[in-house]
Amino acid sequence: MSINLSGLTAAAGVGYRQYKRGTAPLPERGVLVRAIVEACEDAGFDPADVDGFVSYGDDKNEPVRLMPDLGTKAINWSAQVWGGGGGGIAGAFGIAASAILTGQARAVVVFRALVQGNSGRLSAAVMAHHLNDHMVASGILAPAQVCAMRAQRMFEYHGVPYELCEELVRASYYHGSRNPEAVAYGKAFDHDEYRASRIIAEPFHLFDCSRENDGAGAILLVSTEMARDLKKKPVKLLSVAQGTEAGYGDLLENDATELYPTAGFRAIRDRLYGTAGLTPADIDVVQLYENFSAQGIASLIDHGFCTYENVAEVVRYENLIAPSGKLPVNTSGGNLAHGFVHGFVTAVEAVRCLRGESPNPVPGARTCLLAGGPGAPTISSAIFGVD
Amino acid sequence: MSYQSATGPIGAEGRYWDALQEGRLELPRCTGCGQWHWPAVWRCGACGGWDHEWVEQPIEGEVFTYTRTHHPFGGTEAFAKPFSTLVVTLKAVPIRLVGVLEGDETGLKIGAPVTGAIARTAFGDAQIPALRWSLA
Numbered sequence: 124m125s126i127n128l129s130g131l132t133a134a135a136g137v138g139y140r141q142y143k144r145g146t147a148p149l150p151e152r153g154v155l156v157r158a159i160v161e162a163c164e165d166a167g168f169d170p171a172d173v174d175g176f177v178s179y180g181d182d183k184n185e186p187v188r189l190m191p192d193l194g195t196k197a198i199n200w201s202a203q204v205w206g207g208g209g210g211g212i213a214g215a216f217g218i219a220a221s222a223i224l225t226g227q228a229r230a231v232v233v234f235r236a237l238v239q240g241n242s243g244r245l246s247a248a249v250m251a252h253h254l255n256d257h258m259v260a261s262g263i264l265a266p267a268q269v270c271a272m273r274a275q276r277m278f279e280y281h282g283v284p285y286e287l288c289e290e291l292v293r294a295s296y297y298h299g300s301r302n303p304e305a306v307a308y309g310k311a312f313d314h315d316e317y318r319a320s321r322i323i324a325e326p327f328h329l330f331d332c333s334r335e336n337d338g339a340g341a342i343l344l345v346s347t348e349m350a351r352d353l354k355k356k357p358v359k360l361l362s363v364a365q366g367t368e369a370g371y372g373d374l375l376e377n378d379a380t381e382l383y384p385t386a387g388f389r390a391i392r393d394r395l396y397g398t399a400g401l402t403p404a405d406i407d408v409v410q411l412y413e414n415f416s417a418q419g420i421a422s423l424i425d426h427g428f429c430t431y432e433n434v435a436e437v438v439r440y441e442n443l444i445a446p447s448g449k450l451p452v453n454t455s456g457g458n459l460a461h462g463f464v465h466g467f468v469t470a471v472e473a474v475r476c477l478r479g480e481s482p483n484p485v486p487g488a489r490t491c492l493l494a495g496g497p498g499a500p501t502i503s504s505a506i507f508g509v510d
Numbered sequence: 511m512s513y514q515s516a517t518g519p520i521g522a523e524g525r526y527w528d529a530l531q532e533g534r535l536e537l538p539r540c541t542g543c544g545q546w547h548w549p550a551v552w553r554c555g556a557c558g559g560w561d562h563e564w565v566e567q568p569i570e571g572e573v574f575t576y577t578r579t580h581h582p583f584g585g586t587e588a589f590a591k592p593f594s595t596l597v598v599t600l601k602a603v604p605i606r607l608v609g610v611l612e613g614d615e616t617g618l619k620i621g622a623p624v625t626g627a628i629a630r631t632a633f634g635d636a637q638i639p640a641l642r643w644s645l646a
Contacts, residue, residue, distance in 0.1 A: 247584075254517050256527070260631040260640035261595045261608040264585040271577035272597055279620050280575075322592075325578040375549050376574075376597045377606050383575075 129399050132220040133350035133357035134474045134507065136166025136343035141304065141462040144239055147337035151241035155184050156192040158339040159232055166343050167354030168230065173343070175200035175228030177219045179211030180465050180496075181252060184236050200228035204365065204503065207252025208266070209412050209466040209496025210387070214365030214503030216470075219344045229345065235467045236339035245335050245465060257375055266414060267332055270498050271324040272376070274417030277384035278326060281431045283424075285326055287438040288416035289317060291452070292330055292459060294443035295413070299456025302482035306336065307460035331416040333458035340467030342474060358474045358507050361490065362399035364391035365503030372500035386418050386497030388425035388504060396427075399490075399506045403427040406506070407488040408451045408476055410469040413458050418497035423452075426494055426504065445483040454483040466496055477509045516636035523550035525564045530639035533628055536564040537605055548605040569626030569641065571600040576611070576618060588632045596643050598624055609641030617645055 138161030140147075140154050147154050163170040171194035176186035186201045200222040204211025212235070219231035237245055249266050263269060278285045292312070299307030320329040350357035368390035370379030382389065396402055403426060413419030420438055423429055428450060429437035437450060445451035455461040455472040462468055473493045475481050489510075495503040513520070513527035520527065522538075529536035538550045542559030553560055574597045582591055594611040609626060611618065623646040630637040 256515050256517050256520070256638050257608060259517055259585060259633050260638040262579060262586045262589045262593055262610050262631070263595055263608065264583040265581075267581070268577055268579055268583070268595065271579075272575045272595070275577060276575040276620065322578075322580040324581065325592075373549075375606075376608055377548050 126224065127398060128220050128224055128363070129361050130359045130508070131347055132223050132344055133347040133359045134342050135345050135350040135353045135355060135357060136162040136164070136168060137471050137474050138162030138165060138341040139304075139338070139468065139471045140340075141336050141338035141464060141468070144335050144337055147238040147240070151236050151238035151339070152184055152188065154238055154337070155234060155236035155339040155341070156189060158236070159189070159193060159234060159341040162232065162341040162343045165355060168343060170194060171196055173230045173232050174198060175219060175222050175231030177202050177215045177231055177233050178235055179204040179206070179215045180209055180235060181207050181248060182235055183242055184234075200231060204501070206499055206501045207249045208499035209414065210499025210502040211365065211495070212412065212466050212470060212503065213363055213493050213495040213505035216344060216360055216505050217363035217365055217503070220360055220363065223344065223346055229349070231344050232341050233344060233470070234339065234341040235465045237335070237464050238337045239335070253373065265324070267327055268324045270415045270418050271327050273384050273421070273498060274326055274415065277417060277421055281384060283420065283431055283434055287420055287435060288331055289314070290438050290440045291413065291416050291419050291443065292317065293440045295453050295457045295460040297440070297444050298454050298483045299460025302455050302461060304482075305456040305461040307456055326417070327415055330459075333414050333463040336462040336464050338462065338464035340464055340471050342470060356478055356509060358477045358509055361401070361506040361508040362395050363503065363505040364394040364398065365501065366390055367501050384421065386421035386425050387499065387502040388422060388494070388497070391502065391504060392425060392427060395504050395506065399508075401490065401506060406490050406492045408445070408454060408485045408491045409494060410454070410473040410476070410491060411452050411457060411494045412466045412469050412496045413453070414496060414498065416459070422494045422497040426492065445481070445485045451483070451485050454481045454485060469493060473507050477507055516633050516638050521549060522552045526550065527639060529564065529566075530628055535567045535569050535628070537567055537603060538562040538564050546603050546605055567600060567602050569628070570646070571598040571624060573597070573618070573620050573622045573624060574599045574606055575620060585633060594618060596624065598626070598643060607641055609643050611644070612642045613644045615645070
């Protein structure tokens with residue numbers, strides 16, 4: 124017995140709090156409670172009636188500890204996607220939907236919270252999840268270095284032009300500069316500053332890397348039926364897929380040769396589009412998790428928006444910005460220019476842009492692809508949609 | 511197995527570390543079907559066999575990919591910045607191994623032939639056995 128989950132659940136409320144790294148006014152759990160209550164208020168839903176909680180990326184906020192602040196009556200469901208990176212962000216919605224569609228929970232909050240004083244640096248936490256003596260002995264201590272080696276292969280061997288990174292970064296900064304909530308608000312992108320920014324690990328300059336923020340995000344998922352009775356327009360979960368395939372993952376850089384430079388999404392692409400009955404051509408806007416610029420490009424290739432051969436035709440600044448581009452990407456600025464709370468802003472913007480609440484609206488957008496954390500050993504993506 | 515890990519639990523590759531400490535590169539092959547495995551496994555997922563033989567290998571191959579690290583990430587104190595880390599496809603067996611490049615970097619590119627030596631990488635109080643590559 125199986126059911127197609129497409130369209131049966133919907134995001135009903137969104138909450139997001141973001142601060143400069145190291146400056147959150149409350150400890151991590153306090154910021155998270157704020158975000159969850161904000162999501163419930165956005166939906167017109169009593170926080171006490173949230174009965175399920177899902178997260179990803181080794182989040183440390185065990186839901187039971189949220190109960191006194193939220194007034195939670197009962198927890199009927201709690202779970203987390205495996206993996207230390209952002210690969211699980213979209214999969215978290217799949218876990219939440221599974222609980223709702225099997226009657227195990229009614230109202231599930233998908234969340235992620237990160238405040239440096241409590242959880243330390245995210246990059247260090249992600250690495251702690253993966254580190255081993257092989258990597259340390261080779262001077263590999265950070266996600267940037269692992270992603271850099273994969274990016275180098277994509278550029279040098281597969282011929283993807285390195286210059287395309289700037290196109291993606293520039294589009295992110297354009298959107299972020301117009302978003303009052305974004306770290307890049309009011310700041311113009313400067314080509315010379317980008318090129319001159321210090322090198323982290325070749326080929327990545329500083330501006331190719333997402334930089335961490337303190338904050339928390341929460342999205343309330345309920346059945347589409349229930350969402351219709353709440354305050355905001357339901358944003359339906361049309362599809363979600365998570366996983367990986369043989370020859371990709373935590374393999375000491377011994378991934379299958381063709382999979383090594385990818386972002387890992389070939390494993391789920393067909394399931395993702397198949398569940399929704401859609402193709403890449405049907406996607407109106409993309410919220411793209413870009414831990415690093417090159418992995419964002421690899422993710423667009425994996426998801427079928429372009430190939431190694433024609434990537435330069437698609438990953439162009441003019442093509443990536445709203446409202447005029449054919450493939451608007453990261454309409455709030457994304458991880459690079461809006462802010463980075465383990466990628467949660469991409470999920471938040473997926474909902475907001477389909478409601479028409481984006482700082483860079485895409486008129487008439489009906490479908491939004493949320494491309495989860497690229498390059499993680501286990502990855503996930505989702506498609507959201509409105510009627 | 512005598513090797514004590516510096517970072518966390520070791521998988522099935524204890525013999526690799528012991529051999530490296532003794533100055534040899536040894537890698538595991540399934541005695542059932544002949545499949546080389548890296549990372550090392552307890553059970554061969556291809557044939558279901560549980561037995562592996564560790565075979566000494568020459569330390570040479572070609573560059574599969576690389577990065578030159580400039581940022582002083584914590585834990586990389588053993589290496590002067592910038593330093594290059596190479597993923598190398600071994601010549602003799604279908605396995606890639608990672609290590610830092612020593613000496614002249616002229617000609618570093620994907621496909622460049624390299625030879626390797628065994629050294630130690632200081633990490634905190636530990637001295638981790640490690641491969642160092644040189645452009646051939």
